[in-house]
Amino acid sequence: MLTELDNCILGVIWRGGPMSAYGVRAHFAGSSTVSWSSSTGTVYPAIRRLRQSGYLDAGSPTGPRKSELLSLTTKGRKALDDWLTKVGAGLGSARADPLRTRVHFLSALDPAARRQAFADYRAATRAAIASVEKKLERPAGDMVARSERLGSLGALAELNARLDWLHLAERELSSEK
Known part of the structure; x- marks a missing residue:
């Protein structure tokens, strides 16, 4: 089961991709929602899990930093579509404030x-x-x-x-x- 963060990462990569893990992290750092952590200890492990589970693919390392550019696999795109369209009972509920x-x-x-x-x-x-x-x-x-x-x-x-x-x-x- 993918977390809200996992799904949001898929969305960020779909919209901005292909992009590096650092680019994903930078996107979260610029968010006005403080609950989206941009820490390396949050974003990078989630990306690693998504890659290992077949939701993300990484291209050959490029550039001076040898960054791998991430893109959605077919499985990742399906997961993104499901996240956007399947509405559970808790989706509209109040969140922690x-x-x-x-x-x-x-x-x-x-x-x-x-x-x-x-x-x-x-x-x-x-x-x-x-x-x-x-x-x-x-x-x-x-x-x-x-x-x-x-x-x-x-x-x-x-x-x-x-x-x-x-x-x-x-x-x-x-x-x-």
């Missing part, structure tokens, strides 16, 4: 510390919003760029919703007796 998790426990703080935590949470969210908005300034001419733009618009909508929710949560906890 470190701020939402912390809010569950904010009543452990005194009111002043709680207000400061909310201010910090909003500041972090606003910084993330600014980062996504900067990405949205780039023109989106071709289909790949438009797909990237849609992903960024989704991230922006999620972050703005989080900001609204943080205001609501602070109101709720400040009225607590």
Whole structure:
């Protein structure tokens, strides 16, 4: 069973490929989604597993760094298609959000510390919003760029919703007796 990361790697290589493992890692490093780890300890082992399982093929080493260019095999393309089209019950569910998790426990703080935590949470969210908005300034001419733009618009909508929710949560906890 492929993980979400495995499938995303297949998608990155399909869209940008053939590409090196370093190129895949660089793509994740530029993502506005922090849960996509770009560490060598995450990306490279996943690529190795995908190659060993027959989802990826690697061309002969090229260039000064002797990089192997990765591409999808027929099995890899089928897995990508399945991932994109098979919708399980959990696909639309809420995902882990470190701020939402912390809010569950904010009543452990005194009111002043709680207000400061909310201010910090909003500041972090606003910084993330600014980062996504900067990405949205780039023109989106071709289909790949438009797909990237849609992903960024989704991230922006999620972050703005989080900001609204943080205001609501602070109101709720400040009225607590």
